[in-house]
Amino acid sequence: IEPGEIESALVVHPSVAQAAVVVREDRPGDKRLVAYVVGEADADTLHAHCAERLAEYLVPSAFVVLPELPLTANGKLDRRALPAPQAGGATGRAPRTPAEEVLCGLFADILGVPAVSVDDDFFRLGGHSLLATRLVGRVRSALATELSLRDFFQCPTVARLAEHIAGGAGTAPRPRLAVAPRSDEHLPLSAAQRRLWFLDQMEGPSATYNIPLAVTLTGAVDPELLRQALGDVLARHEVLRTSYPVHDGEPRQYIVPPDEVTVPLTTADVTEDELPDRIGEEAAHLFDLAAELPLHAALLRLAPERSVLVLVVHHIASDGWSTTPLMRDLTAACNARAEGTAPSWEPLPVQYADYALWQRDLLAEQEETQLDHWRTALAGLPAESTLPPDRARPAVASYRGSTHTVHCPSGTHQALTALAGESGATLFMVVQAATVALLSRSGAGTDVPVGSLVAGRTDEALEDLVGFFVNTLVLRTDAGGDPTFRDLLDRVRETDLAAWTHQDLPFDRLVEALNPERSAARHPLFQVMLTLAEAAEPAPALPGVRAETGRPGMGTAKFDLTVNFYEHRDRAGRPSGLDIVLEYATDLYDPATIETAADRLTRVLDAVITDPDVRVADIELLTRDQRRALLTDYNDTAVRLPEGVLHELFAAQAARTPDAPALVCGEHELSYRALDRASDAFARRLAGLGVVPGTAVGLFLDRSPEYVVAVLGVLKAGGAYVPLDARQPRERLAFILADTGATLLVTDRDAPAEGLTPLPPPDVPALLAEAPAEPFRALVHPDQLAYVMYTSGSSGTPKGVANTHRNVVELALDPWWGAGERHRRVLAYSPPAFDSSTYELWVPL
Structure with missing residues (x-):
């Protein structure tokens, strides 16, 4: 600077x-x-x-x-x-009313600054939507006023917010969260917990919903001290010592008394080579939710002063925001135990069970109001909107996944943050708009829903509590109408503010109420998740030990695609770079597809910070090499193909590979030599019945070796084959035969053969026995007809589609078919009278 x-x-x-x-x-x-x-x-x-x-x-x-x-x-x-700046930043006015005084204190506490004036802007001082959510809870407690996140965006200073409140803004505050009377046998799960419990029952134990942390510890670690400290943390947070047995057909919380808890800590000595696999094994621990505590810990020792603590908490008892209080409490407990005492922390105002009871009562009061918003916001939502996959979606998702990471430099991070500030938005809104732009431009359509997490800690009492409070919102963006990026960002801002105002409705209740088409193959309502978080993971500050926290890879993916943005900051707290981690379902995507998507997302970000008013449709997603490949290289398809007719090219292949299998039907196999000789004999028989170049011959046979022999025989005799479909009525079959002028019908069934010479299907063994050494060849030109197939006639009279030998040869010998030994063996499954049978027959032959 x-x-x-x-x-x-x-x-x-x-x-x-x-x-x-x-x-x-x-x-x-x-x-x-x-x-x-x-x-x-x-x-x-x-x-x-x-x-x-x-x-x-x-x-x-x-x-x-x-x-x-x-x-x-x-x-x-x-x-x-030079004097220190007053009131946390700007030279502004001091509070003039009790309400302003309270709000100034709340702003300063949430933002971590010494003080603020009534004119300081919450977002300019570093505020964001998560901090604003905490501020909503603080204002509720302090001023008995229920504000929305939209209120903070519209009134970001204390003066304007106090005036807003004085003018009658804000609804009556919701009931305050407090310790609730309990019945130990009837403690319900929270709404989010019920969803995970149901998934566990339906799919069985899985590591998909594990939250693992790997804490690298440099320094001597006393396992017994660590065990005692973990015991202290379990005693402090009831949710970490809760199991979920079924009582009278319903899951219930069973909270183990602290003195009955066995701390789930194992210790083991490992080598550097063994460490990655061992961390993976511990991270993939399978929890028995009905009987086991939802926390698992392992201390893996590499050397006397180097070890790794793996902490795994099931999502039913924790979320991403719980890591901070968990690590803070573990630090306090370790420090106290190192001094030979128990930690003397302030009691938590409530426990997770109190929250579950409070949420139940809150939803009973507010659920319908919130549902009204979501029914309107998500009406007509597409069943699927995702990055186009590389392959068909399996019937049941396996949740196998992988990740790919790209980095954006500090300049990009700072410019995106500035764009958010000048647009009255948050950084999350900016990266959401960029992600929607990418998805829409990549083929997801213009109606693009993405999933998003909200902390769910809407009451001040929850700030220091470990637990599963996070909720999932569906953020639907209209990318239609050729918007500029700034237009798209405005749409995203309005959508998100409305969604955050109605964030209390649990996701599973939303799914139940909207009742979308259910499928075990995909996530309901959205398939792409978007997150924004700090890159730095909280680590415990243990006495005499340096700790560094990381998240081990799980090899899982809950959604088709999760786009995670992780913010890095310098020591002054300024933006210093973004990591974009794309977690994807390997059922659907190849690594190259995700790498391309990540590269294009960074190109979108670069484009919009250069010109926020660029039209989304004009953002250049392709590199120069990609553009050349699409427009030039892929269209460079000119290739010189052999001149000839179908049966002659087949005969040449038979001469090259006479003993190779040409046809397989059940247990029977016909070599190229046998197929060539049998079709020669059948061609002679057809010629003897009057077939000459240009004669149409009807084929009323099922898929079989005999059908292929007949096709080759007709072509070798110079004729054009006319396949018939047994599913069509006799009148239509008669019309086709008359329309083509066929004089001969090869068939093994009753058929409308009036005026035609019927001929039984080829008897392959008999034909091979009578076949002479010399092949039969009629003079055929490449532009002569090879076959005639008819349309279904759904719009009127069936129409004959005639193709020449040249047409079919150019299809069959297209170099693409043979690249990488593909299409050498093809299943013949189409009816012979359907045009895709042309590919199935001639490409492999």
């Missing part, structure tokens, strides 16, 4: 006489750009002025107006004399 660039931008403002920009660190690790100006402008004006001229990361987070800049005796800027 070059402060001079920022100072130059400031002094061009007519109200600024002088400017100085410095980096301050008034709190350890909290580095901020602060601008000091001499002039009349206020902070909001200066912020807007800089935002128009500078990249987002160059816009100061605070502006301090001074009568003059302090100077040293040498006339240089006296940096030590």
Whole structure:
């Protein structure tokens, strides 16, 4: 960062006489750009002025107006004399009412800043939708007012929000979450837990819903101390010592008393080579939800001062947001046990069972209101909208998966964050719009639903609790009408704000109410999931030990495609890069397809930060090489094919591979030599019955070796074969025979053969016995008819489609068929009178 660039931008403002920009660190690790100006402008004006001229990361987070800049005796800027910015950033007004005072305190606490003024913008100070969700709960508790996330986007400062509340905004607050009376035999599961329990019952135990953490520990670790600390954490969080047996036909929570808990920690010595597989084994632990605690731990020792702690929690007891309180509590417990005492933490205000009871009552009151929104928002939702797969979807999803990762540099991350800020959106909304643009451009259509997770911690009492609170929302975006990216982002913003306002309805209740077409092959309502999270994983701070947390790969995929964005930040908290991790179902996609999709997603991101007003349809998804391959290389299909007619080319193949199998039917096999000789003999028989070049011969036979012999025989005699379909009425068959002028009908059944010479199907053994050494050949030109097939006649009279030898040869000898030894053996399954039988017969022969 070059402060001079920022100072130059400031002094061009007519109200600024002088400017100085410095980096301050008034709190350890909290580095901020602060601008000091001499002039009349206020902070909001200066912020807007800089935002128009500078990249987002160059816009100061605070502006301090001074009568003059302090100077040293040498006339240089006296940096030590510059005052710290007030109220967390901008020079703003102090709170004037009790409501503003409360809100200022809540803003500062949530944002982690010393203080804020009534004019500070929540989102400019680093706020985002997850923090805003926490703020909703805090405001509910402090001011007895129920606000929505939309309220915070529309009123991002304390002054505007307080005015909004004073004007009667906000609904009556929901019931506060508190400790609830319990009946130990009738503790219900939460709605989200019931869904996972049902999946476990239907599919059996699976690692699909495991949440594994691998904590690399450098330093001496006492397994017994770790066991005691884990026991403390289990005692603190009831959900970690809860099983889910069935009582009177319904699953119930059974909470094991703390003094009866056996800490599920195993220890083992492993080598470096064994470690990856062992971590994978531990991460794939199968939980018995009816009898087993939902936490599994293993300490894998590589050396006296190097080990890996694998913690696996079933999703029924935890979620991604639970990792922070889990690690924080494990840290406190380890530190206390290292000093020989039990941890002395503040009691949790509620436990997960209290939440389950509270949620049940809340849904009974609000479910229909929330359902009304979702019924409207998701009316007519497509049954499937996904990245086009490489192969057909299996009848039952296996949940096998893999991942592919790409990285976006800090410049891209900062520019995306700036785009979100200037658009009144969040970074999540920006990457959602980019993902929708990619899916729509890739063939998913213009009605694109994606899944999204919300923390579900809408009450202040849940902030420090481990548990499964996350809910899944369906975010539906209309990508139609040739929008610009900014238009698409506006649509996404409106959709998301409405969805977040109605986030309490559990996903399984939504599915039950909407009742979409169910399939074990795909996820209901959406098939693509989108997430945004911090890249840094919380790690326990153990005494004398350095810890680093990672997530081991599971080899699973819950959805067709999950697009995960992970944010990296520098020490000052600024955006410093994005990892995009695509988790995909290997049932559907090849690695190359996902690699291409990831590359194109980064191209979308680069395009929209360069020009947010670019039309989505105009975003260049292809590299130069890909464009050349599609437009030039793939269309370079000119190839010189052999001149000739079908039966002559077949005879040439028979001469090259006389003993190779040409036809297989059940247990019977016919070689190229035998097929060539039998068809020669049949051609002589046809010629003896008057078949000459141009004669149409009807074939009323099923798929069989005899049919193929007859086809070759007709062609060798110079005729054109006319296959008939036994499913068609006699009148239509008679019309086809008359329309083609056929004089001969080869058949093994009753047929409308009036005026035609009937001939039984070829007797292959007899034909081979009478076949002379010399082949039979009539003079046939490549442009002579090979066959005539008729349309179904659904729009009127059936029409004959005539194809020449040249037409069929060009189809059969297309180089694509033979690439990589493909299409050498083909199942003949089409009716002979259907045009796809042409491929099935002539390409492999």
